[in-house]
Amino acid sequence: MPWVLQRVTGALLAFWIATHFIFWHFAHSEWSFASVAARALTTGSSGWLWDMMLAGLCLYHGLNGVRNIVYDYSPKVSKVAWLTPALWVVGLAGIVLIGYHLAGFRTA
Amino acid sequence: MTKVLNLLLQYYREHLLNPHLGMKLFLLQRVTGLGIAFYLLMHITVIGSVRSGPQAFDAMMTRVSEPAWLFKPLEALLMAVLLIHGLNGLRITILDFGSLAKHHRVSIAIMAAAFVPLVAIGGYLFLTHIVSG
Numbered sequence: 334m335p336w337v338l339q340r341v342t343g344a345l346l347a348f349w350i351a352t353h354f355i356f357w358h359f360a361h362s363e364w365s366f367a368s369v370a371a372r373a374l375t376t377g378s379s380g381w382l383w384d385m386m387l388a389g390l391c392l393y394h395g396l397n398g399v400r401n402i403v404y405d406y407s408p409k410v411s412k413v414a415w416l417t418p419a420l421w422v423v424g425l426a427g428i429v430l431i432g433y434h435l436a437g438f439r440t441a
Numbered sequence: 442m443t444k445v446l447n448l449l450l451q452y453y454r455e456h457l458l459n460p461h462l463g464m465k466l467f468l469l470q471r472v473t474g475l476g477i478a479f480y481l482l483m484h485i486t487v488i489g490s491v492r493s494g495p496q497a498f499d500a501m502m503t504r505v506s507e508p509a510w511l512f513k514p515l516e517a518l519l520m521a522v523l524l525i526h527g528l529n530g531l532r533i534t535i536l537d538f539g540s541l542a543k544h545h546r547v548s549i550a551i552m553a554a555a556f557v558p559l560v561a562i563g564g565y566l567f568l569t570h571i572v573s574g
Contacts, residue, residue, distance in 0.1 A: 340534045347527050354566075362570045364502045366495035395478045402471060406448060430485070437491040 335397050342394040349387045366438075373438040381435055388431040396420045462549055466529050473526040480519060513568055520563040528552045528559075 361372065373380060400420055407413045456464055490501040506512050532552045536542050 340530075340537065343527075343530045344534060347531060350523070350527070354563075359566045359570050364506070366491065366498045369491075369498075370495075391481060395474070395481065398471075398474045399478065402475075427485075430489070434485065434489040434492060437489075 335400075339394060339397050339401070342390045342397075346387075346390050346394055349390055352383070353387055370438045373435075377439070381432075381439060384435055385428070385432055388435075389428055392424045392427050396424050463545055466549070470526060470529050470533075473522045476522055477526060516567050517564045520567045521560050524556055524560050524563060528556055 356376075357372070361368065376383070397420075400416060403413055403416055404410065452468065456468075487501055487505055491498040529552060532548050536545060536548055541548070
């Protein structure tokens with residue numbers, strides 16, 4: 334299952350990161366708080382959700398990638414069994430943290 | 442430390458046994474993947490400075506964009522790294538799901554051909570539009 338999801342999230346990321354670059358980076362070149370917050374407000378909560386989906390895809394794909402590398406070089410799977418739940422904790426904490434960060438442009 | 446050295450030695454031996462280009466791309470996929478993960482950690486930290494107030498955010502954006510001679514090339518490098526990881530990932534996915542493994546040589550050629558214009562366009566847009574972050 335993670336094998337398939339790594340490819341599905343990877344393909345989705347190629348598309349999501351393209352939209353991220355176009356909206357956040359290529360359409361503008363001004364980086365003050367005022368400018369970023371103004372752009373964030375044009376898309377509102379659905380824009381926040383779009384960004385959060387990107388964050389979720391990145392976290393799953395990235396942390397699963399790290400897991401793949403560790404498992405690849407671990408002679409005993411039982412020795413690194415703690416890794417998967419630990420990475421889920423990191424990922425879920427990450428998504429909460431990013432959601433809190435990004436809301437800072439829309440509420441402040 | 443010895444573990445890391447052994448790992449590097451193991452990589453070296455694997456590459457002697459399998460000198461095909463696909464093996465180099467396999468290693469490159471891991472290295473670029475770890476690099477992107479590390480970059481995103483910094484990206485989140487930099488953007489997260491907004492929670493310390495608008496002034497803190499503006500100060501942080503200045504700190505990660507000056508001097509330009511250092512950060513601009515790093516951003517162009519980021520674009521190249523993302524494109525390598527993304528194109529190679531799509532290449533692997535298409536080969537896997539399409540049962541096209543026998544065409545892996547052609548797929549690498551197509552990937553390389555796509556990389557050149559994309560890194561030129563992406564690199565140009567990065568250098569002209571992105572201050573930093």
